[in-house]
Amino acid sequence: MRVIEAIDIGTRFGSTVIHDKVNMHIDQGEIYGILGESGSGKSLLMKEMIMLQKPSSGDMRVLEYTLSSIKYPQMQALRQQWGVLFQFGALFSSLTVAENIKLQLKEYTNISDAMCNEIVKTKISMSGLPTRAGALYPSELSGGMIKRAALARALAMDPKLLFLDEPTSGLDPIGARNFDKLIMELRDLLGITVVMITHDLDSIYSIVDRFCVLADKHVVAEGSITEVLDSTHPFIERFFKNEYAQKRLNIGVKNV
Amino acid sequence: MNETYFRIQRHGDTTTIISLGDWTLQHEPAIRKALYAIDLNQNIIWDFSNVESFDSVGMLLFITFYQQSKKKASIELVGYTQDQKRLYKLVLAHYTKESIPSRDKNILYRIGELTISSYLQFLAFLEFLGHVTASFLRYFVNPRNFRYKEIMYHIQQSGMNAIFIVALTSFLVGLVISYQSAVELAKFGADIFIVDMASISITRELGPMITAIVVAGRSGSAYTAQIGAMKITEEISAMRTMGFDPYYFLVLPRIIALMISLPLLIFFADVMGILGSAFAANMELNISYTQFFERLQEVLDSKHFYIGLIKGPIFAMLIAMIGCFRGFEVSDDTESIGSQTTASVVNSIFFVIAFDALFSVILTQWGI
Numbered sequence: 001m002r003v004i005e006a007i008d009i010g011t012r013f014g015s016t017v018i019h020d021k022v023n024m025h026i027d028q029g030e031i032y033g034i035l036g037e038s039g040s041g042k043s044l045l046m047k048e049m050i051m052l053q054k055p056s057s058g059d060m061r062v063l064e065y066t067l068s069s070i071k072y073p074q075m076q077a078l079r080q081q082w083g084v085l086f087q088f089g090a091l092f093s094s095l096t097v098a099e100n101i102k103l104q105l106k107e108y109t110n111i112s113d114a115m116c117n118e119i120v121k122t123k124i125s126m127s128g129l130p131t132r133a134g135a136l137y138p139s140e141l142s143g144g145m146i147k148r149a150a151l152a153r154a155l156a157m158d159p160k161l162l163f164l165d166e167p168t169s170g171l172d173p174i175g176a177r178n179f180d181k182l183i184m185e186l187r188d189l190l191g192i193t194v195v196m197i198t199h200d201l202d203s204i205y206s207i208v209d210r211f212c213v214l215a216d217k218h219v220v221a222e223g224s225i226t227e228v229l230d231s232t233h234p235f236i237e238r239f240f241k242n243e244y245a246q247k248r249l250n251i252g253v254k255n256v
Numbered sequence: 257m258n259e260t261y262f263r264i265q266r267h268g269d270t271t272t273i274i275s276l277g278d279w280t281l282q283h284e285p286a287i288r289k290a291l292y293a294i295d296l297n298q299n300i301i302w303d304f305s306n307v308e309s310f311d312s313v314g315m316l317l318f319i320t321f322y323q324q325s326k327k328k329a330s331i332e333l334v335g336y337t338q339d340q341k342r343l344y345k346l347v348l349a350h351y352t353k354e355s356i357p358s359r360d361k362n363i364l365y366r367i368g369e370l371t372i373s374s375y376l377q378f379l380a381f382l383e384f385l386g387h388v389t390a391s392f393l394r395y396f397v398n399p400r401n402f403r404y405k406e407i408m409y410h411i412q413q414s415g416m417n418a419i420f421i422v423a424l425t426s427f428l429v430g431l432v433i434s435y436q437s438a439v440e441l442a443k444f445g446a447d448i449f450i451v452d453m454a455s456i457s458i459t460r461e462l463g464p465m466i467t468a469i470v471v472a473g474r475s476g477s478a479y480t481a482q483i484g485a486m487k488i489t490e491e492i493s494a495m496r497t498m499g500f501d502p503y504y505f506l507v508l509p510r511i512i513a514l515m516i517s518l519p520l521l522i523f524f525a526d527v528m529g530i531l532g533s534a535f536a537a538n539m540e541l542n543i544s545y546t547q548f549f550e551r552l553q554e555v556l557d558s559k560h561f562y563i564g565l566i567k568g569p570i571f572a573m574l575i576a577m578i579g580c581f582r583g584f585e586v587s588d589d590t591e592s593i594g595s596q597t598t599a600s601v602v603n604s605i606f607f608v609i610a611f612d613a614l615f616s617v618i619l620t621q622w623g624i
């Protein structure tokens with residue numbers, strides 16, 4: 001089943017064209033990567049999936065909804081089914097980490113306060129933060145801790161769909177691998193679908209099932225790593241076929 | 257017994273709990289209620305083979321319940337899938353008894369904190385004043401540092417762009433005070449004294465005051481919000497590391513620009529206020545415009561006008577300094593931009609009025 005489908009998406013700001021007829025789709029239960037150079041419009045594509053930005057043309061389907069004709073109550077229903085980790089965290093700065101995570105639980109469920117606290121603590125620990133970090137305000141966190149807290153917030157409602165914008169950038173390598181492991185485990189156990197923007201070769205090799213590559217305003221390749229590597233597009237050549245990436249790929253393939 | 261989430265079978269002293277349905281987030285309150293109603297003082301077999309779905313919240317609920325009841329009863333778990341077992345292990349690994357420390361403070365702590373922070377804020381203001389003075393003096397030693405472009409920009413923003421609202425406000429105030437006093441003056445047949453009263457009060461007090469209040473609301477708040485936002489995004493730290501002194505680049509241009517524009521705005525406010533008052537006198541007391549302005553020339557001593565004007569740079573300094581200082585006081589959360597902006601406007605209006613009162617007393621003492 002297709003969870004997300006982009007149909008001929010076009011995005012323009014004035015005369016600047018960012019996307020031109022972008023097509024891609026994401027299946028249920030998959031970890032899907034979006035790859036591309038800085039400024040190629042990855043975050044923007046994700047924003048179009050989560051209704052923060054309207055495409056200039058084309059259409060986006062998310063779960064069973066078509067976003068161009070979606071009504072307000074459906075929008076609200078949809079918004080409760082996903083969790084989003086923003087590139088720069090976007091934690092509410094006047095709330096502590098624990099309050100950030102608890103916000104949606106309090107608003108959308110009848111779960112008791114004590115249980116909410118248990119959920120919050122579990123999510124904090126899952127994302128790799130110590131429990132006492134729950135009492136800190138976002139301004140008291142380091143860059144990596146912000147990422148983790150934002151993940152915990154994205155996971156608060158046990159969403160069916162998880163959007164991650166560069167989740168592992170800014171994390172230490174060990175933290176990044178644990179992050180990957182957690183995402184994988186959540187996908188396996190809870191059947192969630194994960195959409196992640198990433199530049200992290202390790203994530204691409206080890207946890208991403210399928211991904212698309214954005215370049216020159218188009219999707220220049222889509223599929224599993226072996227399928228994408230068949231492409232001869234210059235960006236793919238540069239990104240995957242350099243010495244460093246080749247070394248990683250060999251190691252990655254051996255381990256699998 | 258409600259059988260949405262589990263079915264209970266009892267054989268002798270063995271209870272079998274057969275979990276059903278969705279053990280997920282949205283169902284948690286209902287499951288919890290039913291779960292804690294079960295009487296547990298026996299052997300328990302807990303069967304999971306009929307559960308449709310589990311999420312981390314459902315699992316967490318199970319774990320908290322299981323941990324508690326294990327002590328009272330012997331529980332045997334059966335019929336779970338491998339995935340459920342993995343989820344159990346995952347959630348259990350992150351289940352913790354440790355609690356999140358509380359950030360709530362008691363009243364005494366808060367009073368103390370408020371006292372100390374007010375004191376520290378006062379010290380910070382003194383430091384700010386010192387910086388401003390030092391940078392100001394350095395301007396003259398090294399005039400190359402003078403930021404003409406920024407100053408011009410802020411004159412445009414806080415001066416030029418405020419003309420319309422200042423003009424409108426003072427015209428209306430002039431009109432209203434004359435209109436109101438016209439009735440009283442007419443009773444004594446002292447119609448023409450409206451000119452004395454309106455012109456002196458407008459040029460000496462109302463013009464400067466209205467202008468200062470409008471500018472405090474318009475520009476003082478903007479200064480706080482701009483500098484505060486720059487502080488949150490660490491732009492100010494970036495400036496510092498590049499050797500751009502924020503006092504040169506942000507504070508002084510704003511102060512100087514406002515000190516230049518406020519007197520000009522006051523002049524404008526005086527003119528508009530007197531026009532408003534002439535208009536009201538004409539409407540209400542039938543004093544012709546010629547009469548009004550002839551009388552104006554006779555009674556309005558130029559010292560009133562100059563006293564009003566000289567307040568301009570002083571009010572400007574107060575407003576700009578408080579605005580900038582409050583901007584620097586913004587801490588790392590967005591809410592503090594709001595509270596500092598409020599404080600900036602409230603403080604500057606208060607100090608404008610306080611200084612105005614002080615002026616009145618001093619000048620009266622001197623007999624001016």
Ligand SMILES: Nc1ncnc2c1ncn2[C@@H]1O[C@H](COP(=O)(O)OP(=O)(O)OP(=O)(O)O)[C@@H](O)[C@H]1O
Pocket residue numbers: 013018036037038039040041042043044045087
């Ligand atoms: N509101 C906007 N107005 C004009 N241009 C915009 C706007 N938002 C984004 N852009 C442009 O769209 C392009 C894509 O931006 P986007 O944030 O999606 O990049 P990205 O692929 O996520 O890059 P990165 O890997 O650096 O995060 C950029 O070139 C950016 O300049």
Ligand SMILES: [Mg+2]
Pocket residue numbers: 042043044087165
């Ligand atoms: Mg981006």
